[in-house]
Amino acid sequence: MARPRSVHACTECGAQSPRWLGRCPSCGGWNTLVEEPVGGAGESAEAILEAPRGAVQAIRLGDVRSEETPRFSSGISELDRVLGGGIVPGAVLLLGGEPGVGKSTLALQLAAEACAAGRTVLYVCGEESPEQVRLRAERLPGDPAEVRVVAETRVEALGAVWRETRPELVIVDSIQTMRTDRVESAPGSVSQVRECAALLAAAAKTGNTAVVLVGHVTKEGAIAGPRVLEHLVDVVLTFEGDRSHAVRALRATKNRFGSTQEVGVFAMTGSGLEGVENPSELFLAERRPGVPGSCIVPFLEGTRPMLLEVQALVAPAGYATARRTCLGIDDGRVALLLAVLERRAGIDLVSRDVYVNVTGGVRVAEPGADLGVALALASSRLDVPLPDDVAACGEIGLGGEVRRVGRIDLRVREAARLGFRRILLPERVGAALDAPKGTTLVSVADLAEAVRWLRKPSAPPRE
Ligand code: TYD
Ligand code: MG
Numbered sequence: 001m002a003r004p005r006s007v008h009a010c011t012e013c014g015a016q017s018p019r020w021l022g023r024c025p026s027c028g029g030w031n032t033l034v035e036e037p038v039g040g041a042g043e044s045a046e047a048i049l050e051a052p053r054g055a056v057q058a059i060r061l062g063d064v065r066s067e068e069t070p071r072f073s074s075g076i077s078e079l080d081r082v083l084g085g086g087i088v089p090g091a092v093l094l095l096g097g098e099p100g101v102g103k104s105t106l107a108l109q110l111a112a113e114a115c116a117a118g119r120t121v122l123y124v125c126g127e128e129s130p131e132q133v134r135l136r137a138e139r140l141p142g143d144p145a146e147v148r149v150v151a152e153t154r155v156e157a158l159g160a161v162w163r164e165t166r167p168e169l170v171i172v173d174s175i176q177t178m179r180t181d182r183v184e185s186a187p188g189s190v191s192q193v194r195e196c197a198a199l200l201a202a203a204a205k206t207g208n209t210a211v212v213l214v215g216h217v218t219k220e221g222a223i224a225g226p227r228v229l230e231h232l233v234d235v236v237l238t239f240e241g242d243r244s245h246a247v248r249a250l251r252a253t254k255n256r257f258g259s260t261q262e263v264g265v266f267a268m269t270g271s272g273l274e275g276v277e278n279p280s281e282l283f284l285a286e287r288r289p290g291v292p293g294s295c296i297v298p299f300l301e302g303t304r305p306m307l308l309e310v311q312a313l314v315a316p317a318g319y320a321t322a323r324r325t326c327l328g329i330d331d332g333r334v335a336l337l338l339a340v341l342e343r344r345a346g347i348d349l350v351s352r353d354v355y356v357n358v359t360g361g362v363r364v365a366e367p368g369a370d371l372g373v374a375l376a377l378a379s380s381r382l383d384v385p386l387p388d389d390v391a392a393c394g395e396i397g398l399g400g401e402v403r404r405v406g407r408i409d410l411r412v413r414e415a416a417r418l419g420f421r422r423i424l425l426p427e428r429v430g431a432a433l434d435a436p437k438g439t440t441l442v443s444v445a446d447l448a449e450a451v452r453w454l455r456k457p458s459a460p461p462r463e
Contacts, residue, residue: 008033011191012228032190069257072168075113078266078275079106082237082250084258089168090208091257092201094175094229096215097239102248102268103214104128106239107171108137109272110212112144114169121146122167126153126177140272153187155180155199162203172200173214175229190228197229230254241268245361247282248273249301261302280307280418283360289388293380296391296420297372298411299364305407305414307391308362310369312376313355322351328358329373330365337374337396344400345447347378367395368405371424371450378451387457391415392424392450400447402426409433412441421460424450 007016010033015026017033024032071086080086087093097103104127111121125133130149137144150161155178162170172178178196179187186192197213204211215229217238230236234256241248250264265276276282284307287294293312298305310329317323326334334356341347356373358364371394379386393411394402404426405411415423416436425433427443435441440461444450 006035009036011194034191071257072114072117072119074110075117076106076110076275077277078250078264079110082252082262082264083235084252084255084262087169087210088234088257089210090205091210091235092197092204092233093210093212093235093237094215094233095212095237095239096217099216100243101239101241102266102273103216103239104173105136105140105268105273106250106266107173107212107214108133108144108147109140109142111147111169111171112137112140112142115144115146116142119168120148120165122148122150122158122161122165122170124150124152124158124170124172124178126151126172127174139270153177153179155196158203162207162209166207167209169210169212170200170204171212171214175200175213175215194228194232197232201232242361247276247279247360247362249362259302263301263304265306280305280414283308283362284418286359290385292383292385293376295372295376295379295386296415297364297369298391298393298415298423299366299369300407300410303407303410305410307414307418307420308364308369309359310364310372310376311357311359312373312380313353314349314377314381315353315355317351317353320351323353323355325354326356328361328363329356329369333367333370334373336398337370337377340396340398340400340447341374341377341451345374345378345451347381347451349377349381352381366405367403368393368411370394370396371402371444371447374447375424375450375454378454382451382455384454386454387422387460389419389421389460390424390457391420391422394424394426394444396447402444402446402450404429412436412439415439422457424453 007018008020009016010024012029012032013027015024021033023030069088071088073086074080095103111123114121130151133149148165152158175193175197176188179192180196180199183191183195200211235252236254238251238253239248246267248266248268252260265279266273267276287309295310296307297310298307338349342349372392374396375386375392393405395405397403408429412423413436416439421438422440422442424442424444427445433441438461
């Protein structure tokens with residue numbers, strides 16, 4: 001039987017079928033199958049390995065010269081922090097986020113900063129008109145007058161202006177609006193988005209131009225969105241934040257030139273995005289001391305410690321089944337802590353409604369906040385406020401034991417820096433750590449001990 005010369009491959013998931021189908025049997029996408037030629041038929045692995053000698057050479061890894069990657073500062077310190085020092089010429093960056101989070105604002109501020117540093121910047125606005133871009137620019141700090149704006153959505157049409165201006169930075173807002181003649185489908189479809197990004201990435205490498213692609217992500221993940229581009233680009237940045245809060249977090253989920261551990265914190269203000277150097281101060285600014293049900297928790301974003309306020313409210317249940325509502329923290333984690341409080345610390349929570357909220361619109365996803373959340377819950381239930389200068393960190397096990405968490409030294413230092421003088425910690429860590437000046441480390445072995453401490457706190461350190 002003759003071998004088939006082509007297959008039909010899904011552009012969404014890569015599944016193959018010998019014939020064309022209207023719907024991909026693997027991912028269920030409609031009209032996603034395209035014909036592709038089958039290559040390499042007939043050659044065995046041995047034959048391939050017997051290619052002529054000397055064609056390719058392997059070098060000792062030890063002989064490879066490692067040079068410091070050249071970078072230029074983006075002019076936005078929080079962005080530099082996430083990128084690992086700055087933008088690498090020739091790199092392709094994808095800036096993803098939900099609509100309205102502030103991607104265009106960040107991109108335009110970046111363009112203005114790069115121009116101020118004497119670089120040529122091309123801003124391709126496929127989504128808005130140059131007038132709209134200009135209006136936004138008027139609200140922002142910096143002078144973006146020198147930014148070259150191109151209102152164009154055909155990638156091929158960019159070639160001439162690209163060659164002429166020789167930009168060092170190109171911003172494409174957004175990749176979903178771009179199209180190329182090489183693909184027939186509509187702008188925004190997976191094949192268009194992928195093909196355009198591949199063309200722009202190739203142009204970036206040829207001209208040693210840094211390219212920022214702005215991409216929308218929907219709540220569900222992606223519609224023809226940035227996900228399909230992640231392997232094509234060098235850096236994937238995600239911009240997150242609750243639109244009802246000012247705080248925005250910028251993270252690198254992929255970074256070929258640096259770590260993916262860092263987080264940049266911004267506040268959306270009336271005049272653009274402002275870098276937040278001390279997020280803890282922002283998060284704690286509206287705290288009301290002396291209210292039961294509040295606890296300060298030092299948590300880590302990568303290697304950056306931040307203090308957050310966890311609030312809990314325990315109220316008699318209005319209905320037969322008690323309500324459990326959690327914002328900014330996993331429901332399952334809170335359910336676990338409620339069970340441990342009930343069984344191991346003797347706090348009665350049956351038929352009580354429970355509300356837990358992490359202030360500032362931040363989401364805490366690490367177990368280091370457990371002790372703080374449990375103390376906030378106990379404090380609300382017992383109607384006993386925690387002293388104002390107390391912070392707590394530690395993971396809680398099902399036996400009620402308080403367990404150690406990573407980089408406790410960083411957390412303690414941040415808490416001490418912001419004036420917290422008593423810090424509740426897992427037992428073994430507390431003994432091994434040197435307390436910063438003016439701070440007492442309070443070791444607690446288990447949750448029962450922590451709750452006893454809440455009822456009768458030890459005195460703060462003397463001045
Ligand atoms: P935008 O950057 O357009 O978001 P995206 O490109 O991610 O869709 O901006 C989103 C929101 O930010 C918009 O609702 C208006 C608000 N905003 C400010 O609060 N201050 C400002 O200075 C600017 C430019 C925008
Ligand atoms: Mg936008």
